[in-house]
Amino acid sequence: xxxxxxxxxxxxxxxxxxxxxxxxxxxxxxxxxxxxxxxxxxxxxxxxxxxxxxxxxxxxxxxxxxxxxxxxxxxxxxxxxxxxxxxxxxxxxxxxxxxxxxxxxxxxxxxxxxxxxxxxxxxxxxxxxxxxxxxxxxxxxxxxxxxxxxxxxxxxxxxxxxxxxxxxxxxxxxxxxxxxxxxxxxxxxxxxxxxxxxxxxxxxxxxxxxxxxxxxxxxxxxxxxxxxxxxxxxxxxxxxxxxxxxxxxxxxxxxx
Amino acid sequence: xxxxxxxxxxxxxxxxxxxxxxxxxxxxxxxxxxxxxxxxxxxxxxxxxxxxxxxxxxxxxxxxxxxxxxxxxxxxxxxxxxxxxxxxxxxxxxxxxxxxxxxxxxxxxxxxxxxxxxxxxxxxxxxxxxxxxxxxxxxxxxxxxxxxxxxxxxxxxxxxxxxxxxxxxxxxxxxxxxxxxxxxxxxxxxxxxxxxxxxxxxxxxxxxxxxxxxxxxxxxxxxxxxxxxxxxxxxxxxxxxxxxxxxxxxxxxxxxxxxxxxxxxxxxxxxxxxxxxxxxxxxxxxxxxxxxxxxxxxxxxxxxxxxxxxxxxxxxxxxxxxxxxxxxxxxxxxxxxxxxxxxxxxxxxxxxxxxxxxxxxxxxxxxxxxxxxxxxxxxx
Ligand SMILES: Nc1ncnc2c1ncn2[C@@H]1O[C@H](COP(=O)(O)OP(=O)(O)OP(=O)(O)O)[C@@H](O)[C@H]1O
Ligand SMILES: [Mg+2]
Numbered sequence: 001x002x003x004x005x006x007x008x009x010x011x012x013x014x015x016x017x018x019x020x021x022x023x024x025x026x027x028x029x030x031x032x033x034x035x036x037x038x039x040x041x042x043x044x045x046x047x048x049x050x051x052x053x054x055x056x057x058x059x060x061x062x063x064x065x066x067x068x069x070x071x072x073x074x075x076x077x078x079x080x081x082x083x084x085x086x087x088x089x090x091x092x093x094x095x096x097x098x099x100x101x102x103x104x105x106x107x108x109x110x111x112x113x114x115x116x117x118x119x120x121x122x123x124x125x126x127x128x129x130x131x132x133x134x135x136x137x138x139x140x141x142x143x144x145x146x147x148x149x150x151x152x153x154x155x156x157x158x159x160x161x162x163x164x165x166x167x168x169x170x171x172x173x174x175x176x177x178x179x180x181x182x183x184x185x186x187x188x189x190x191x192x193x194x195x196x197x198x199x200x201x202x203x204x205x206x207x208x209x210x211x212x213x214x215x216x217x218x219x220x221x222x223x224x225x226x227x228x229x230x231x232x233x234x235x236x237x238x239x240x241x242x243x244x245x246x247x248x249x250x251x252x253x254x255x256x
Numbered sequence: 257x258x259x260x261x262x263x264x265x266x267x268x269x270x271x272x273x274x275x276x277x278x279x280x281x282x283x284x285x286x287x288x289x290x291x292x293x294x295x296x297x298x299x300x301x302x303x304x305x306x307x308x309x310x311x312x313x314x315x316x317x318x319x320x321x322x323x324x325x326x327x328x329x330x331x332x333x334x335x336x337x338x339x340x341x342x343x344x345x346x347x348x349x350x351x352x353x354x355x356x357x358x359x360x361x362x363x364x365x366x367x368x369x370x371x372x373x374x375x376x377x378x379x380x381x382x383x384x385x386x387x388x389x390x391x392x393x394x395x396x397x398x399x400x401x402x403x404x405x406x407x408x409x410x411x412x413x414x415x416x417x418x419x420x421x422x423x424x425x426x427x428x429x430x431x432x433x434x435x436x437x438x439x440x441x442x443x444x445x446x447x448x449x450x451x452x453x454x455x456x457x458x459x460x461x462x463x464x465x466x467x468x469x470x471x472x473x474x475x476x477x478x479x480x481x482x483x484x485x486x487x488x489x490x491x492x493x494x495x496x497x498x499x500x501x502x503x504x505x506x507x508x509x510x511x512x513x514x515x516x517x518x519x520x521x522x523x524x525x526x527x528x529x530x531x532x533x534x535x536x537x538x539x540x541x542x543x544x545x546x547x548x549x550x551x552x553x554x555x556x557x558x559x560x561x562x563x564x565x566x567x568x569x570x571x572x573x574x575x576x577x578x579x580x581x582x583x584x585x586x587x588x589x590x591x592x593x594x595x596x597x598x599x600x601x602x603x604x605x606x607x608x609x610x611x612x613x614x615x616x617x618x619x620x621x622x623x624x625x626x627x628x629x630x631x632x633x634x635x636x
Contacts (some may be wrong), residue, residue: 099500100603114529117288119323128359137360145500145600164285164319179497196319 008067009034009199010055010166015064016223017047024050025061026223029097037193039201039210042220043241048203049093051220055201057081058088065192068167086114088158093171095152097144103130103155104140110162131159134184149176157185161192174209181193182206186213207250209224263287264315264322264340266294268301274306276328278360280314295325299332307446308333315342322354324359331595345483389615396593397585400523403516426487427532428602433486434479434533435540438470442541443548445469450553453502459585464562464567466545469570475538476530480583482532484616488591491522493611495595504596516595532585538576573635579627586623587616591609 011031018026019046024047032038042048053059056065057073071084083192095107111117124187127137133154144152153176160168170189174182192198204210210217211231218228220240227237235246264281283291312318312429326342333340345353350616407414408476433609449462495518504514542564549555555563594612598605 099601111285115285115288117292121288121292121321124324124328124359125321128320131359132320132355143601161320164321191351191355194566195348195355 004108007034008032009069011065011067011199012051012055013065015051015054015061015066017050017061022233023223027053028064028220028224030218030225031218031227032201034199035193035197037189037213039217040220040251041202041205041210041217041245042072044205047223048218048220049171051252052201056088056169086163087166088165088167089168091153091156091160091168091170091173095144095156097152097159099144102141102143106144106155107159107162110159116165123195125162126141126158126253129161130155132161133158133189134181134188135223138197150178150181154181164196165200166197167201170200170204172203174204174206175204179208182208183212185209185246189213258273258435258541262290262316264294265296268298269580269625273305274307275301276309277301278311278314279326280316283315283325283362284317284319285321287581290323291322295329298329301333301338305338307339307341310340310342311344312342315349318349318352320352323349326352327356327359339457349478353360353517355597373385382504390413392438392597393536393589393595396547396589399515400592401520401624403513403520406513406516407520413516415517418517418521420523422522423529424507425490426483426525427529430486430529430533431536434482434537436477437482438475439540439544441469441474442544442546445474445541446545446548447552450549454553460559460563462545462553463563466542466549467564467568468572469583470538470541471568471576473490473576473624474536475541476576476579476583477620479534479537480580480587480620483526483533483577484585484587484591484620485613487526487529488616489613490589491526491588491591491610492595492598493605495519496590496598496608500600500605508630519547519588519592521578524591526584526588527581530587531580534580538573575627575631576634579624582627583620586619590616590619 006115008031010030011081012028012030014027014029015025016027017022023093030052033252040048040071050059054061055068067075068084068149069087071080071095072085073081097103098109101109104123107129108122126140130137130140135154135158137145137153139155143221144155147155153173157170157173160170172187174185177185182240188203189198189200193200202209202214214231216229217231219226219234219239221239221241225235226239227242235243237243237246262281264279267278269276270280270342277367281287303335310330312326315322326338330340342353360622406604419515446462446466450463453459453461495504498518504518508512512630544559546555546560549560550557591612594608
């Protein structure tokens, strides 16, 4: 891995995660710089979701150290942890919307918990967030079970962005979106990064997203980061999986 | 005039014949309550000046909340007939304002309100729903019987492994708790009986009471209620969460009948389990009762057994065992109907699990009453 990055917003050192006897992450190091969009790729089942969930603290690790916003999450007090949690937003791979709340209540839930603002502002912000993710206000009173797969993704993103976080974790945000929607999504992530200084940790299989949205790409394989760098670095890499990924039929189609 | 960080402010400065509103500081979600108040105050300025400039050049940080509130201010001033513009935004922040500018002003109103008529309507609907519930149960009974018939014709479709698995869950694993509870109930009945009968010198009649009560009524009823709470709820939750995750639809599209694959093994397991549990429960209750009668009432085991043989006939025992599978079927059918009625949300899963247990116990008690009348009229 490259040397220490001073303004890392996420600093992962030497983490190991194991389920039973299968080791999924094995001494992994990773830095995410403030204000960058990091695309995270790797074969299916390599452990991308597991790494994301480990950083967030949902999966226990057997070794290693994780710092987010400079706070060591293992040593942090409950109040410090809450402070960190308020500053990040998470889009789960399956959406993870609250099934017994409407879209409106889902998006307003974190805002209502953390800020004392009027119902009017809550509603307006909800409509604004829905608009940002490309949904009409009419869906506000539907329940998650009444949404399409792509709509679930968008609402989940709107909820992740509800508190205007500084850091968002996106687990395959564009899977299940139509290509135009996915393009708009990349655009949105870019706009948010520029305007809000958002840092994005994005797990994705979408080559378009890697090309258009990401500043840097990290590749996971065998429980470690096998490469990290710009898209040009990735294309130049000799690693067999990377060669296939970036020079395969689909990649050539994207690059035109 | 540089950029100011820290708490947000909104200063009013006269500028020519107009007015400038200078926003400074951090306009972000953290300060949203304060920002909302400031903007509400500023909205009242409409009509004080012919034109107003919202100067955002000294805002140190802006997010969607801040951007929206600035945009809201602009809109409400414009609506009040004041020429309003937003100035001094950096390129980044102005694209954020553009983003929120697309927001439609009137948010859709939340619809559900609690009203008297609404509550009355609810009551009416649930009363009318009782008929629907009964029809649903009969339909399920029919479907299960049809599936059973199908399996009888084509025995290879029978899911033995699944049935055994459910039998383990609802029968074998339930044995300890069922035996413990019925044992304790037997002890209590016996103790109370002796305590009160002793006043008449009729201690020994406690054996009659215990025998009839346990074998005929309490044994099977109590066990059925425990099974409704333990296994009925589990069935509903399992089927309900499978329904939620479209697993049942998947099964159907592969050409399997969910009744045959999921429900028949469960029903069968329950129908076999309840008589076994009721029998074990009755034995445990008699044992507990006998123990108390001996230790507390001084009725020694030999006298107890002798009396028991005189007091009860095989009829009592048969009555208990006939009831058990019927009650099991009722519990199973209620649980499966409720499980398949689960909608998409976690809340719905909870509601149907609750109502599975409540309805299961209710129907068990109703069935017990029906059986009491039936057996009385045929003289058993
Ligand atoms: N709770 C768990 N228990 C056991 N094994 C698990 C658990 N969660 C994940 N795994 C295993 O860890 C490995 C990595 O899973 P993960 O979900 O992180 O893959 P991924 O890289 O996100 O794949 P995809 O691109 O398909 O989403 C897989 O082999 C998976 O089976
Ligand atoms: Mg994944």
